[in-house]
Amino acid sequence: xxxxxxxxxxxxxxxxxxxxxxxxxxxxxxxxxxxxxxxxxxxxxxxxxxxxxxxxxxxxxxxxxxxxxxxxxxxxxxxxxxxxxxxxxxxxxxxxxxxxxxxxxxxxxxxxxxxxxxxxxxxxxxxxxxxxxxxxxxxxxxxxxxxxxxxxxxxxxxxxxxxxxxxxxxxxxxxxxxxxxxxxxxxxxxxxxxxxxxxxxxxxxxxxxxxxxxxxxxxxxxxxxxxxxxxxxxxxxxxx
Ligand SMILES: Nc1ncnc2c1ncn2[C@@H]1O[C@H](COP(=O)(O)OP(=O)(O)OP(=O)(O)O)[C@@H](O)[C@H]1O
Ligand SMILES: [Mg+2]
Numbered sequence: 001x002x003x004x005x006x007x008x009x010x011x012x013x014x015x016x017x018x019x020x021x022x023x024x025x026x027x028x029x030x031x032x033x034x035x036x037x038x039x040x041x042x043x044x045x046x047x048x049x050x051x052x053x054x055x056x057x058x059x060x061x062x063x064x065x066x067x068x069x070x071x072x073x074x075x076x077x078x079x080x081x082x083x084x085x086x087x088x089x090x091x092x093x094x095x096x097x098x099x100x101x102x103x104x105x106x107x108x109x110x111x112x113x114x115x116x117x118x119x120x121x122x123x124x125x126x127x128x129x130x131x132x133x134x135x136x137x138x139x140x141x142x143x144x145x146x147x148x149x150x151x152x153x154x155x156x157x158x159x160x161x162x163x164x165x166x167x168x169x170x171x172x173x174x175x176x177x178x179x180x181x182x183x184x185x186x187x188x189x190x191x192x193x194x195x196x197x198x199x200x201x202x203x204x205x206x207x208x209x210x211x212x213x214x215x216x217x218x219x220x221x222x223x224x225x226x227x228x229x230x231x232x233x234x235x236x237x238x239x240x
Contacts, residue, residue, distance in 0.1 A: 001022075001023075001024045001047075001058075001059070001060050001061075001158060001188050002021075002022070002023050002024075002058070002059045003020050003021055003022040003023075003043075003046075003056070003057075003058050004021055004056050004057045004058070004059070005019050005020070005021055005055065005056040005057075006019070006020040006021070006046065006053050006055065006056035006057070006058060007019055007020075007053070007054050007055040007056055008042065008046060008051065008053045008054050008055075009054060010042075010051065015211060016039055016042050016211050017039050017042055017043065017046075017211045017212075018210075018211045018212045019056070019212070020039075020043065020056075020211075020212070020213060021056075021213075022043075022206060022213075024188045024189075024190070024204075025188065026157065026186065026187065026188050027185070027186055027187070027188070028188060028189065028203040028204065029184060029189045029191060029201065029202045029203050029204075030188075030189065030190050030191065030202060030203065030204050030205075030206065031191045031192075031193040031198060031199045031202035031204070031205045031206070032190065032191065032192050032193065032206050032208055033193055033199060033205060033206070033207055033208070033229070033232065034207055034208035034209050035209065038208040038209050038210065038211070039208050039210075039211040040192045040208055041162070041192065042211075043190070043208070044079070044160045044162075044190060044192070046058060047065070047077065047158070047160065047190070048073070048074075048077055048079070048160070049065060049066075049070060049073060052066065060073075060076060060157075060158070075154075075156065076156055076157055076158055077156050077158045077159070077160060078098065078150075078151040078154040078155075078156040078158075078159055078160070079151070079159075079160045079161075079162070080147050080148060080151050080159065080160070080161045080162070080180070080183070081147070081162045082162050082163075084143075084147045084150070085134065086131055086133075086134055086135035086138075086143060086146060087133065087134075088130070088131070088132055088133045089130065089131070090125075090127065090128050090129065090130055090131075091120055091123070091126075091127050091128070091129050091131060091146070092104065092107050092127040092128060094131065094135075094146060094150070095107045095110060095111060095116075095146060095149045095150050095153055096153065097150055098110070098149075098150035098151060098152070098153040098154035099153045099154045099155070102153050104127075106153055107127070107149075107153055108127070110149045110150075110152035110153035110155075111127075111149045111152075113149070113152045113179070113182050113183065114145050114146075114148035114149035114152050114179045114182070114183065115145055115148070115175055115176075115178060115179035115182075116142070116145035116146055116148065116149045116179070119142055119145065139172075140168055141168045141169075141172035141173075141175070141176060144168075144176050145175075145176065145179060148176070148179045148180060148183050151183060152182075152183050156187065157187055157188060158187060158188045158189075158190070159183065159184060159187045159188070159189045159190070160189075160190045160191075160192075161180065161184075161189065161190065161191045161192065162191075162192045163191060163192060163193050163194045163195060163198060177197070177198075196233065199219060200219045202218070202219070203218065204216060204217065204218060205217065205218060205219065205222055205229065207222070207227075207228050207229050207232075209228065214227070214228055215227050215228055215229050
């Protein structure tokens with residue numbers, strides 16, 4: 001997956017991303033960090049083709065994404081966002097939403113990978129438990145595990161994760177992190193990171209400011225530079 005000198009603006013009068021180049025190999029974790037409004041979500045919007053770029057190109061396996069049918073592109077990508085919608089229906093169907101033709105066995109396998117299987121089995125009707133709109137009868141941590149399971153059943157080569165900022169207890173957080181780690185294995189991963197632990201483990205960190213990559217490297221390399229990343233890390237690490 002490659003961004004080659006990508007420039008983009010939502011409107012023609014304002015450039016939001018300037019000359020962005022990113023190269024990511026399967027199995028790698030690329031962390032995007034930077035202050036609010038820097039352009040992190042925009043980068044992922046371009047990859048999913050919610051918007052098309054103005055200059056440069058984005059390729060997957062060497063193919064320009066504008067030449068890939070949207071339907072096929074969507075199959076190459078899954079997103080684990082902070083607040084993915086759950087719908088009124090059973091747990092099993094909510095997970096299956098990641099791949100509508102998935103069998104029950106595939107769904108259960110995905111739930112196990114996510115680390116969601118054990119809490120689901122403890123529910124009154126297990127996988128057939130009905131959750132109400134947006135999963136209000138589940139905890140925030142449980143909803144996130146379902147999101148991970150949904151992405152796992154889709155089993156895409158590229159994964160986009162927008163890490164939750166909201167505070168969940170550390171034990172649940174650790175559990176979710178482990179599920180995420182299993183989900184990320186063998187894929188190309190883009191993580192909009194809010195936690196130092198995630199960033200530290202990334203193969204490459206891109207520090208985005210005002211639509212530009214101002215620093216890139218791994219955690220140690222960037223700390224040594226004593227630049228913006230260093231400031232982010234030493235200043236209580238409120239990545240946002
Ligand atoms: N749909 C849109 N239409 C017009 N401008 C937009 C749109 N979405 C974002 N922008 C602008 O693009 C810039 C980058 O926004 P983006 O959402 O990529 O930031 P971000 O780095 O994800 O920030 P955050 O950490 O707050 O999520 C901002 O100036 C924002 O106002
Ligand atoms: Mg964002």
